[in-house]
Amino acid sequence: MSGEVFFQQFLNALGLGIMYALIAVGFTLFFGVIEVVNFAHGEVFMMGAFVALIVSGILVAAGFTMGSLPLFVAVLVAVLIAGGIIGVLLEKFIVRPMRGAPDIMTLLITLGISIVMREAVMLLVPNGRNPQPFPNLMDLDSIQIGGVLIKPEAILSIVLSAILIGGLAYIIEKTTFGRYIRATAQDREAAMMMGINVKKVFIVTLALGSALGAVAGLMNGLSYGIIKFDMGFAASIKGFAAAVVGGLGNVYGAIAGGLLLGFLEILVVSVIPDGSSYQDIVSFIIVIMCLVFRPAGIFGERAYEKV
Amino acid sequence: MLTLVNVYTAYGSVPVLKNVTLEVPDGQITCLLGSNGAGKSTTINTILGFVKPKAGQVLFRGKDISGKSTESIVRSGVGVVPEGRRVFPKMTVEENLFVGACACSDKTRIKENIAKAYTMFPRLAERRTQNAGTMSGGEQQMLAISRALMGEPEILLLDEPSLGLAPLVVNDIFNTIKQLNKDGMTILLIEQNGAKALEMADRGYLMQKGELIASCTEKTAEAKEKLMTVYLNQQKGKEA
Numbered sequence: 293m294s295g296e297v298f299f300q301q302f303l304n305a306l307g308l309g310i311m312y313a314l315i316a317v318g319f320t321l322f323f324g325v326i327e328v329v330n331f332a333h334g335e336v337f338m339m340g341a342f343v344a345l346i347v348s349g350i351l352v353a354a355g356f357t358m359g360s361l362p363l364f365v366a367v368l369v370a371v372l373i374a375g376g377i378i379g380v381l382l383e384k385f386i387v388r389p390m391r392g393a394p395d396i397m398t399l400l401i402t403l404g405i406s407i408v409m410r411e412a413v414m415l416l417v418p419n420g421r422n423p424q425p426f427p428n429l430m431d432l433d434s435i436q437i438g439g440v441l442i443k444p445e446a447i448l449s450i451v452l453s454a455i456l457i458g459g460l461a462y463i464i465e466k467t468t469f470g471r472y473i474r475a476t477a478q479d480r481e482a483a484m485m486m487g488i489n490v491k492k493v494f495i496v497t498l499a500l501g502s503a504l505g506a507v508a509g510l511m512n513g514l515s516y517g518i519i520k521f522d523m524g525f526a527a528s529i530k531g532f533a534a535a536v537v538g539g540l541g542n543v544y545g546a547i548a549g550g551l552l553l554g555f556l557e558i559l560v561v562s563v564i565p566d567g568s569s570y571q572d573i574v575s576f577i578i579v580i581m582c583l584v585f586r587p588a589g590i591f592g593e594r595a596y597e598k599v
Numbered sequence: 600m601l602t603l604v605n606v607y608t609a610y611g612s613v614p615v616l617k618n619v620t621l622e623v624p625d626g627q628i629t630c631l632l633g634s635n636g637a638g639k640s641t642t643i644n645t646i647l648g649f650v651k652p653k654a655g656q657v658l659f660r661g662k663d664i665s666g667k668s669t670e671s672i673v674r675s676g677v678g679v680v681p682e683g684r685r686v687f688p689k690m691t692v693e694e695n696l697f698v699g700a701c702a703c704s705d706k707t708r709i710k711e712n713i714a715k716a717y718t719m720f721p722r723l724a725e726r727r728t729q730n731a732g733t734m735s736g737g738e739q740q741m742l743a744i745s746r747a748l749m750g751e752p753e754i755l756l757l758d759e760p761s762l763g764l765a766p767l768v769v770n771d772i773f774n775t776i777k778q779l780n781k782d783g784m785t786i787l788l789i790e791q792n793g794a795k796a797l798e799m800a801d802r803g804y805l806m807q808k809g810e811l812i813a814s815c816t817e818k819t820a821e822a823k824e825k826l827m828t829v830y831l832n833q834q835k836g837k838e839a
Contacts, residue, residue, distance in 0.1 A: 468697070475687050475698045482685035485647065487673035487702040487750055 296440045301562050307446045307515060309554020310453040314508035315531030316538065316546035317460060318501030324541030325477045325497045328387055329395070332402040333505050334528025335409035336378050340506025341426065341519040342413055343374040348427050359431030367429055368452075368510065375506025379498035387494065406524065414521040423520040426513035449511040456504055457547060463500070464543060473497060477541065505531075526572065533575035537582045539592025548590065553578065600625045600754050600785045601646065601677075606655035606665075608638075608645045615641045616652070617809045622802075623754065623787045628780050630788040630796040632830055633806035639789045640682055642806070643758050646787075647679065648672050660753075674702040678752025682759045682789075684743040688732025692723050695731050695742055699749030709749070716745035719775070737768035744775060754785040761792045773799065793830050797823050805830050 315337055322330045347370040348363065356363040386405055390398040414420040432444030464470040476483040476493045484490055508527070513519045534553045538545025557574045561567040582589060601623040608616040616638050623629040633639050644650050646657055648669045657665040664672050673679065687695050696716060700709045717724035720741040726734060731742055740760060747755060757776065761769040769792070777799050780786050790796035797803050803826050805813040813829040815822035 468701075471690070471694055471698055472701060474690060478687045478689055479685055481649070482681060482687065483698070484649075484669040485673060485679040485681055485685070486699050486746070487670050488698070489670050 296438070297562075299437070299440050300442075301558050303442060303446055303450075305555040305558035306551075307450050307511075307554075308557060309551035310450055310457070311508050311511050311515075311550075312530050312534045312553050313457060313547045313550025314453050314504050314511070315527055316534035316550045317457060317543055318505045319532050319535035320538065320540055320543055320546035321497050321501040323535070324543075325473055326387060326494050327395070328390075328402070329399045329532075330382065330387075330402045330498075331399060331528055331532075332382060332386070332406040332409060333502070333531065334524035334526075335406045336375055336382075336502045336505040336524075337509040337512070337527040337531070338413065338519075338521065338524030339378060339409065340371050340375050340509030341513040341523065342417060342424075342509075342521075343506065344371050344429070344510040344513055345424060345426060345519065346417075347371070348429055358427055359429065361430070364430040368507070371506050371510045372503045375503035376499040378506070379500070379502025380495055382502065383495045383498040387498065388491075406528070410521055410524060417521070420521050423518050426517050426519050428517070429514060443515075445514045449515055453508070453511060456507060460500060460504060461543065469493075469496065530575050533579045536579055537589055539589025542589065542591045545589055545591030552590075600660060601787065602656075602658040603642070603646070604656045604658065606642075606645060606657065607653045608641055608650050609653050610650070615809050616645060619655070619806075619809070619811055621804050621811060621814075623785060624802065625785055626780070626783060627801035628776070628786045628788060628799060629802040629804070630790055630800040631804050631806060632790060632793045632796065632826075634791065634834065636808075637806040638809040639806055640758060641809075643679070643682075643756055643787075643789060646672075646756065647677070673750065673752075676751075676753040678747035678750050678755045680740075680743045680747050680755065680757045680760055682762065684736070684739045686731040686734075686739050686742050686746065689730055691728050692731055692734075692742055693727045695746050696749050699746035702750045708751075712749050712751070716748065720745060736764050737771065740764060740768070740772055741775075744772075744779075748779075752784075754787065755779065756787045756789075758789045759791060760788070761790065761795070769795070794827065797827060797830075805833070807833060 315333065318333050319330065322328050344367050348358070348367050351363050351366055352358050386401055387398065390401055430448060432448065435442045435444055435447065464473055472483065472488045472493055475486065475488060476490055480490060512523065530553060534549035535546045537552060538549030553575055556578065557571050560574050561571050564570060603619050603621050606616055606619045607614065619642065631639055631642060641650065645652050648664070648667050652665050656663045659675065659677065664675070687698060690698070693713065696713050697709065700712060703709055722738055723741055723745060726738065731739060734742070760772050760776070764772065773795060776786060776788065788796050788800065801818045803815045803823065804811050805826055813826050815826040
């Protein structure tokens with residue numbers, strides 16, 4: 293493999309990995325803080341992409357120039373807010389009513405709602421059954437480093453994702469509310485005994501995680517230029533796999549798991565002949581290996597207790 | 600300060616507290632004794648709103664707080680040192696204290712209270728950046744007490760503060776409780792370590808199978824001895 297190809301693939305892997313990380317962070321937060329596995333998270337990712345598509349359409353009609361910075365920022369903010377709102381709705385109508393119910397029921401309900409969301413987008417978006425071309429929200433000149441032509445969208449995605457993940461880590465580690473989130477994750481009852489409004493913690497957690505998931509959908513559209521109503525399912529599996537590998541409940545584990553998954557997938561694609569057909573197997577293989585050899589995940593401290 | 604009036608609590612259809620009436624007067628130490636499964640922790644859980652009483656009232660400063668959320672009960676001035684300490688293990692000592700202050704929005708007050716906690720327990724000051732989960736049981740208990748005080752409560756509920764601690768450390772903790780009371784804190788102390796708790800209490804109740812079977816409301820050696828005799832007989836009966 294020549295140096296240029298290697299560099300190119302390295303960037304691909306980084307872009308893919310950080311996108312998985314962005315999704316996995318949500319899964320791991322929901323599990324760690326609220327103790328739910330939210331399989332509707334992949335559909336939040338999908339809806340993030342569609343919100344970007346629709347909002348950019350509206351903005352262009354309102355006189356914004358496609359590819360300009362104001363448009364891009366507006367779309368990004370809209371996706372973050374939309375993701376947050378979806379998260380709040382999920383908390384209010386799915387997670388909260390199911391509190392106290394067996395875990396498997398919550399899991400099945402989120403799976404059910406994910407089908408509803410998927411089909412709703414398919415039916416409500418004009419020509420929603422088919423792939424939709426995703427506009428180039430940000431016109432950037434291609435960058436050339438040492439003879440390698442780099443897609444600027446890739447760099448944009450990587451930088452933006454890194455900023456968002458860093459922002460989330462900052463909120464969790466350094467802010468007062470982040471302390472409440474961590475306290476709730478470590479001991480919910482003790483958190484209540486300190487007077488923490490656990491309900492609010494749940495809402496904010498779902499809003500934060502979903503906002504990041506939705507932005508991951510936007511990144512996906514930017515990188516591939518095409519989105520489809522059923523893109524959430526694969527995202528869900530990959531994000532969940534990354535979170536499991538990193539150790540469910542551990543934010544940094546989820547980031548590492550996402551990057552690991554991205555790099556392994558690109559490795560398989562570029563090294564094995566006809567490797568792209570095997571790309572999706574990677575996540576399943578590493579989840580199985582992880583569950584067999586290290587059930588708590590790479591960074592997890594305890595295996596999920598079996599009852 | 601805190602009064603339970605004819606409280607019935609049940610988990611599902613299993614009654615746990617039956618007709619419990621007890622009073623925690625201002626500025627006193629009230630202790631609630633009883634063996635395992637007597638309903639002591641359920642009493643605390645009922646006060647804190649984790650379980651709603653089926654009947655009866657929980658009056659805090661004359662207002663019925665039964666049925667309110669745990670968070671609002673705590674914020675109205677009830678501090679808790681939970682059974683087993685329950686410090687946040689992966690947070691530093693200082694962060695634990697900050698979380699304890701979550702009802703307080705005044706930053707300088709929080710800082711003052713943290714400084715107070717460090718004067719009360721210099722050991723905590725030494726370990727301010729250490730994760731709470733890595734500390735010894737006694738240190739965790741100090742942290743749990745300081746954390747509860749960060750919310751500036753009017754009453755402090757202590758659920759088995761001596762549980763699992765070395766005798767010397769237990770003495771320290773009990774002395775701290777006495778000192779807090781001297782400084783004006785109203786205290787409800789739940790203990791299995793009956794003799795020690797009763798010794799420093801102003802008022803004592805004995806619980807068995809969800810009912811109060813004896814009490815002493817005077818701070819005389821005689822009254823306490825009477826309660827202690829019932830308590831010991833009950834313990835003996837268990838062993839036999």
